[in-house]
Amino acid sequence: xxxxxxxxxGVSVSFDGFKAINSLSIQIAExxxxxxxxxxxxxxxxxxxxxxxxxxxxxxxxxxxxRNISLLGMSEADIANAGIGRKFQKPTVFEAQTxxxxxxxxxxxxxxxxxxxxxxxxxxxxxRIEAIAEEIGLSDSLPRIAGELSHGQxxxxxIGMLLAQEPRLLLVDExxxxxxxxxxxxxxxxxxxxxxxRAVVVVEHDMEFVRRLNCKxxxxxxxxxLAEGSLDHVTSNPTVIEVYLGxxxx
Amino acid sequence: MHKTFISQNPSVxxxxxxxxxxxxxxxxxxxxxxxxxxxxxxxxxxxxxxxxCLIAIAMDVVWGYCGILSLGHFAFFGIGxxxxxxxxxYARTEGIVLSSLSGQAIPSTSQEISDAIxxxxxxxxxxxxxxxxxxxxxxxxxxxxxxIVVPGLLALVFGWLAFRSRVTGVYLSILTQAMTxxxxxxxxxxxxxxxGNNGLSGLQNIxxxxxxxxxxxxxxxxxxxxxALALGYLxxxxxVSGKMGSVVQGIRDNEARVRFLGYRVEGYKLFxxxxxxxxxxxxxxxxxxxxxxxxxxxxxxxxxxxxxxWVAIGGRGxxxxxxxxxxxxxxxxxxxxxxxxxxxxLGFYTILWTDWWLVLLGVxxxxxxxxxxxxxxxxxxYLVRKPS
Numbered sequence: 001x002x003x004x005x006x007x008x009x010g011v012s013v014s015f016d017g018f019k020a021i022n023s024l025s026i027q028i029a030e031x032x033x034x035x036x037x038x039x040x041x042x043x044x045x046x047x048x049x050x051x052x053x054x055x056x057x058x059x060x061x062x063x064x065x066x067r068n069i070s071l072l073g074m075s076e077a078d079i080a081n082a083g084i085g086r087k088f089q090k091p092t093v094f095e096a097q098t099x100x101x102x103x104x105x106x107x108x109x110x111x112x113x114x115x116x117x118x119x120x121x122x123x124x125x126x127x128r129i130e131a132i133a134e135e136i137g138l139s140d141s142l143p144r145i146a147g148e149l150s151h152g153q154x155x156x157x158x159i160g161m162l163l164a165q166e167p168r169l170l171l172v173d174e175x176x177x178x179x180x181x182x183x184x185x186x187x188x189x190x191x192x193x194x195x196x197x198r199a200v201v202v203v204e205h206d207m208e209f210v211r212r213l214n215c216k217x218x219x220x221x222x223x224x225x226l227a228e229g230s231l232d233h234v235t236s237n238p239t240v241i242e243v244y245l246g247x248x249x250x
Numbered sequence: 251m252h253k254t255f256i257s258q259n260p261s262v263x264x265x266x267x268x269x270x271x272x273x274x275x276x277x278x279x280x281x282x283x284x285x286x287x288x289x290x291x292x293x294x295x296x297x298x299x300x301x302x303c304l305i306a307i308a309m310d311v312v313w314g315y316c317g318i319l320s321l322g323h324f325a326f327f328g329i330g331x332x333x334x335x336x337x338x339x340y341a342r343t344e345g346i347v348l349s350s351l352s353g354q355a356i357p358s359t360s361q362e363i364s365d366a367i368x369x370x371x372x373x374x375x376x377x378x379x380x381x382x383x384x385x386x387x388x389x390x391x392x393x394x395x396x397x398i399v400v401p402g403l404l405a406l407v408f409g410w411l412a413f414r415s416r417v418t419g420v421y422l423s424i425l426t427q428a429m430t431x432x433x434x435x436x437x438x439x440x441x442x443x444x445x446g447n448n449g450l451s452g453l454q455n456i457x458x459x460x461x462x463x464x465x466x467x468x469x470x471x472x473x474x475x476x477x478a479l480a481l482g483y484l485x486x487x488x489x490v491s492g493k494m495g496s497v498v499q500g501i502r503d504n505e506a507r508v509r510f511l512g513y514r515v516e517g518y519k520l521f522x523x524x525x526x527x528x529x530x531x532x533x534x535x536x537x538x539x540x541x542x543x544x545x546x547x548x549x550x551x552x553x554x555x556x557x558x559x560w561v562a563i564g565g566r567g568x569x570x571x572x573x574x575x576x577x578x579x580x581x582x583x584x585x586x587x588x589x590x591x592x593x594x595x596l597g598f599y600t601i602l603w604t605d606w607w608l609v610l611l612g613v614x615x616x617x618x619x620x621x622x623x624x625x626x627x628x629x630x631x632y633l634v635r636k637p638s
Contacts, residue, residue: 052510080512092507094500105496111512113521119493165511 005030005199006169011050011060012223020046021057022223030168033195035210035231036203038220039243044203045089047220048171052086053079065168081111085167089174091154095147099138099157102146103129106161128164136160136190152183159190169199176209188212207231255488262487265570266480273476282469290465294540295584297472299577301537302560304479306576307486307569308526308533309557314566315490316522317502319419322426324553325433326401326527330534331544332437333400335450336384337393338539341457343370344388374448381443397535398528405527406520413516413523418505427551437546449545453538468540475536479573482529486569489525498522499567559611563618564625571627578626583607 006028013021021043028034038044049055051062053076062071064082071079080086093102107125109115133139136156141149146157155175162170172191176184184206191213194200204210210217210231217234219226221243227234234240256263276296279287288296305327312318347366351358358366369378386392412425440446456467490498500508501515509515538544556579564575585591586607594601603610618625 054506075514076506076509077512077514080510086510088507092504094496094503094507096499096503097496101496104493105500105508106511111514113494113517116497116513116518117489117494161511 003029005032005065006051007061007063008047008051009061009063011057011062013046013050013055013057019223021050023060024220024224026218026225028169028199028201030199031195031197032199033192033213033215034199034201035213035215035217036201036220037205037207037210037217038226041222042220043223044220045173046223048086048173048203051079051171052076052084077111080165080167083166083168084171085162085165085169086171087155087158087162087173087175089177091151091158093146093149093154093157093161095145097146098142099133099144099146099149100129100142102157103132103142103160103164106164108164108166132160132164135163135193137186152179152187155179155183155187156190159187159194163194167198170194170201172200172202174204175202176204176206184209185212207235255491259487259491261568261570262484265483265573269476269480269483273473276472277469280469280472281465282463290468293465293468293472295581297468297475297540298537299580300472300475300479301533301540302580303573303576304475304482304533304536305530305557306560306564306572307479307483308529309561310564310566310569310572311486311490312522312526313558313561314568314572315495315502316498316519317505318519318523319423319558320426320523320526321423321551321554321558322430323526323530324557325430325549326405326530327534327537327553328433328544328549329401329404330397330531331538331541331548332444332450333393333396333531334535335453335538335544336387336444337390338453338455338457339371339450340367340384340387341390342452342455343367345457345460346370372445375440375446377441383443394535397531401531402524402528405524409520409523410516413519416516427554430549430554431551434546434549434551437549447545447547449543449548450538451543453544454540454542456539471536471540475540478532478536482533483569483573485529489522490569559615562615562625565627565630566625568627568631570630571625574626579611583611586610 004027006026008027009025011021011024012019024043024047026047036044036047046055050057051071053071053074056072063069064071064084069082071082071084074082094105097105104125107128109119109125129142130139133142136159138153138157138160141153146154149157159172159175162172175187175191179187188209191200191202195215202210202213214231216229217231218228219234219237219240226243227237227240276288276293277283279285280293281288281290282293305323309320309323312320312323344363344367347363347370351363351366364380365378368380372378372380380387386396408426408429412422417425436442437444438447444450454464454467456462459467489495497508497513497518501518505515560575560579561572562575563579564573565571586603589604591603591607593603622628624631
């Protein structure tokens with residue numbers, strides 16, 4: 001693949017001697033929808049922490065974009081501005097503020113204090129907020145305080161905030177956790193649509209949800225890639241069955 | 251833009267209107283106006299209270315909105331006071347020295363005059379040389395600039411070091427406390443160049459206005475303080491509204507999320523910390539000419555803790571709450587500690603409020619924190635918009 005957007009290769013990181021990530025290599029193309037699965041402690045969240053600059057790896061490289069920029073050594077804010085958006089496992093929206101304010105803050109605009117201080121509301125921005133609210137099904141909730149939203153709505157708002165950033169790569173950590181079946185379907189649709197124009201990486205426990213995403217799957221185990229391919233391909237892999245499905249179904 | 255800003259924040263208009271009414275009432279009642287319903291010392295107390303309200307809204311912005319519990323903002327207040335105090339003291343002493351030397355047959359050289367002024371000011375700490383700190387003390391404009399520049403620069407450097415290292419929460423509070431303690435201890439030294447524990451005094455005498463009565467001067471400062479509070483309120487209300495307010499409150503509620511949205515959190519914190527430090531400095535520069543004296547004890551850590559208590563009692567995250575808290579608690583404090591409150595005789599023990607006021611304040615702080623986390627300002631919210 002020539003349109004590689006993100007290349008992680010040979011990355012290792014350990015916490016107090018425990019190897020959370022062990023010479024991990026993953027390539028993400030643009031556009032692409034990718035699911036990352038794995039048992040607890042497989043290093044899924046740490047993988048996201050490394051890409052977004054929260055955790056510095058002990059070794060390895062993380063290369064981004066056409067110009068092959070290294071993401072290591074960049075701050076979280078710089079990485080976000082380079083085009084990587086992240087959704088946390090627990091829905092983290094600004095609960096004291098309205099849905100509109102949440103989206104407005106995430107909207108791709110100059111991020112410096114002076115620009116923000118002198119920021120004026122424009123019809124163009126308002127239209128973008130409306131469009132995103134429509135996409136995530138929160139059009140009627142724009143004036144509501146985000147803290148009042150249901151769990152599922154908060155998840156969508158956070159996905160909406162990611163979309164508002166207009167990132168080239170979306171990292172989504174367990175978007176379906178705690179959702180009803182209906183909400184899951186809607187979340188799948190949002191992610192699939194987002195992945196038509198950009199790269200979307202979904203970390204998920206739920207096999208049903210991953211099946212519905214219908215995309216390439218990477219199985220992580222003990223900090224490295226165990227298998228990669230279609231869901232049917234990886235689930236028929238004996239090692240995967242042993243370490244993940246076997247244990248999960250035990 | 252201002253139209254939408256005000257229409258989105260009706261409480262700002264209310265505040266300015268009430269402050270205007272209050273200012274008018276005090277002016278009409280003052281001795282300077284002629285009615286004399288309010289004593290000059292009361293006008294001074296009210297003027298000082300307005301300055302405390304100004305630093306309280308600064309504290310509310312940095313703590314209530316941005317989530318940085320600074321326990322050092324009174325240091326900036328004190329620096330503002332010292333900066334203006336240096337000019338007040340220098341210019342007044344110069345006037346006295348010049349008039350006492352003017353009777354002599356041979357005109358004094360500028361060196362002799364300078365020595366005489368130095369002797370007058372620094373005699374109490376056994377010195378007569380002007381320390382480098384006083385280089386601009388003869389220039390009102392430069393000292394006024396210092397009121398803004400010194401707190402701003404200190405906050406900028408301190409904040410840059412602290413925020414860049416991602417010091418947050420209670421560790422940052424302790425650091426700010428250490429900063430104000432260090433400053434206070436340094437000022438206590440006789441060779442600090444600012445007269446050690448004597449501090450600067452006679453600040454209520456404004457050079458150039460020797461003919462004016464204290465009644466006139468205190469009313470002028472009261473009006474100046476009211477204007478500064480109104481402008482400061484408008485400035486802060488504007489800063490914490492709109493997108494800046496969103497980002498700043500986002501930092502308070504979830505710093506990491508703001509970072510992952512692409513905002514450089516350090517820059518925002520530094521902006522808020524420095525801006526509030528500068529406003530605190532201005533508040534101090536208005537306060538101490540009304541107090542008449544400033545000494546290093548003013549910069550003691552306890553002052554900054556009181557500031558946090560005012561804001562907590564008044565209600566964090568709402569500017570009028572900080573004003574209510576600062577005015578209410580500081581006026582109550584001077585009433586209790588000034589012997590205004592009657593002692594309570596229990597028969598076996600007499601409660602003297604000068605001793606027990608702090609206990610009362612401490613208990614109310616605990617109660618507010620436990621039972622009314624939104625403070626007095628929260629009651630307003632409750633009354634104004636009924637919960638839906």
